[in-house]
Amino acid sequence: MRSAVKPSVKIVEVGPRDGLQNEKQPISVDTKVGLVERLVAAGVTHIEAASFVSPKWVPQMAGSAEVMARVPKVPGVHYSALVPNLQGLESALAAGCEEVAVFAAASETFSQRNINCSIRESLERFRSVVDTARAQGVRVRGYVSCVLGCPFEGAIDPEQVAGVAVALAEMGCGEISLGDTIGRGTPDGARRMLEATARRLGIERLAGHYHDTWGMAVANIAASLEMGVRTFDSSVSGLGGCPYAPGATGNVATEDAVYLLHGMGYDTGIDLGKLAEAGRYIGEALGRPTSSRVAKALAASCA
Template sequence: MAFPKQVRLVEVGPRDGLQNEPEPISTATKLELIDRLGAAGLSYIEAASFVSPKWVPQMADHREVMQNLARLDGVTYAALTPNLKGLEAALECGVEEVAVFGAASEAFSQKNINCSVAESLARFEPVLERAQAAGVRVRGYVSTVLGCPYEGEIAPAKVAEVSKALYEMGCYEISLGDTIGVGTPLKAKRMLEAVSREVPMAQLAAHFHDTYGQALANLYVVLEEGIAVVDSSVAGLGGCPYAKGASGNVASEDVVYLLNGLGIETGIDLDKLADTGTWITQAIGRPNRSKVGVALAAR
């Protein structure tokens, strides 16, 4: 297989990257982060999460964030809406795209959202119906696609089954998440082979965590198979909640550097992106987990 000519990056830093931060981050800082990411050329930014502040206090200002965005033409500002209540709130704020979250692991689903995989999928049906009625596109996430903190190995067939269910329900794109970052290239390839038999490759995205330092290697093999959408987080923001001190999301700067080296277009200004990573990590007092960001800042 040949590499795609173009790759769309889905920037999850403002949502997935910040949601587990223990200290409150001001709405102004979140908005500036989103502005800077848009200015660096990111065309898809996950800006907020419409979940109960009781569960994710950091996202309590989701309305303020969505309503005060300085929207740029050609940039999609999306939000995570796990249920109908979250979706209704997001629609009131003029959201243009939302995401729902499923898992390929029964144990993870029970521990994370207190229900089985089948029950979680059934809960999304009214969310998708309402979003479609409002003309809002829905992206589906599948977590634990390459391993689970509770179950260990996850069968590729199970990932394919959950992905197919979300796709048939109406999700236009399915993002395959290695939530705990345990995947390796061969596993990633086998998982993708199974899923792409059920969902067209053009409707799939890779969301790989770098807990074990394998994210870029895993991305390389799935790009080779035809994946053309990659989720990443500026400065590698967002630790892995199941591995203390472990890095979480793959850093956007590292992904862009890899793609540039492969001659794949992203439309992203790497220097501006790296500056944004330096700025946000200093603003929230976190280490910059982007190897490329740190190297560029040291030049």
Template sequence: MALPDKVRLVEVGPRDGLQNEASQISTAVKIELVARLGAAGVRHIEAASFVSPKWVPQMADSREVMAGIERRNGVIYAALTPNLKGFEGALASGVDEVAVFTAASEAFTQKNINCSIAESLSRFTPVIEAARANGIRVRGYVSTVLGCPYAGDIAPAQVAAVSRELLDMGCFEISLGDTIGTGTPLKAKRMLEAVAREVPIGQLAAHFHDTYGQALANLYAVLEEGLAVVDASVAGLGGCPYAKGASGNVASEDVIYLLQGLGIRTGIDLELLAQTGNWISAQLGRSNGSKVGQAMACS
């Protein structure tokens, strides 16, 4: 299959990227990050997470963040909502889209959200029903699609089965997450082939972490299969608290540089995106996890 002409980047930095930062980040910085991403041409931003502050204290101000965002026309502002209470908070904050999450690994689901895959899916039913009643789209995340820190390799058929369940429940798009970044291109292709037999490829996205430095290679492999939606995090922010040693998501700047080199349209200004990555890295007092961001800062 040919490479897609256009790719939609789903920027997860403000949520997935920041949620595990140890020191509290001000609401103003979070709002400005979303604003800078929108100014760079990003049109799909996961801006908040309506979860218990007890479990994810960094996201305790999600309501304030959503209230403070100056909305841009044509930009989708999404939030993670693991349960009905979270959905109600997100709805009151004016989100355009919500996301629910499970995993392809029973062991990971138990460690992450203290229930089985089947139980996690059943929890989403009221969320999806409420979203449908309010005209809000629901995105589904499947974690550990290319490996689990507790169970090792995950069978592609298992990923496909969970993805199909989410589709049948009403999710408009399924994001396939290599949570611990152990995947390689051939594994990524085989996993996607299995999932695409159950879910149309136009409703699939890749969410790859870069722990072993394979994320861009894995993305190229699934782009060759026709996948055209990529999750990424500015400056490579993020990680997984349940996966020992798991580094951040693939950096948005690195993904855009790759896509531009392939002649694939994104609508994103790489220079502004790189400036945003360097800015947020400085705000957090950490080095920029994007190779492209580092290089452009020195040029």
């Protein structure tokens, strides 16, 4: 009897960029490349590996061009980089990036604190970035932050999230990643936000990006799966946070997300054991234990 084909879910690994950018200590190019190599060996196929921002503002992302030059070029593995403006895009194009990402916020106050402009101004700023990237045959992904709450404004209207997501899509962003930047969202809130956004854009264009500050990230992934979302951002070992969101901790750990997805019958193409090894590698480099509950359980079961 033929076994049923498992439905697939795409994991976008953001640890090398979103995860490491919040570290206090400098991180060498060798360490970043070593992490990417281990993620690829674990079967991760979509990796946000770099950020072409000024090292003055995000020193941990220095050396992004060298990272992009050295990451393993493996068929089926795709790398992306964050770009804040045309200058960053030019650097990303020179480094051979095949996909870039731009970022907006669903909160006016967060937008001002993060990139020193209003939501409307940020979207206008990104229009030329998206146009130039697409003219060069480079895919563009859009991020919307603070979709389930803002550290300065509190609750965010789901329709506000939907409006920003639609604006990014209309200017040419193919996939829209919806980020719970402060990690306070709950499944009910995630459903309401996704309903509002999918009503105007379609669920197939959306990705979930959940931080785990209040321990709700895995629950929010499960709720998003029920809504039809099939792409999720995650960070190995639970790396991350946000320098402009006080108290926000890391992204959902990729190990935890993969364990959940496999347990629910979804295929990610990722080897959980090798993924945990990648998490141990970066944890040792940073001098601290993993934040992944699954990785801790795996280590305890092998002890």
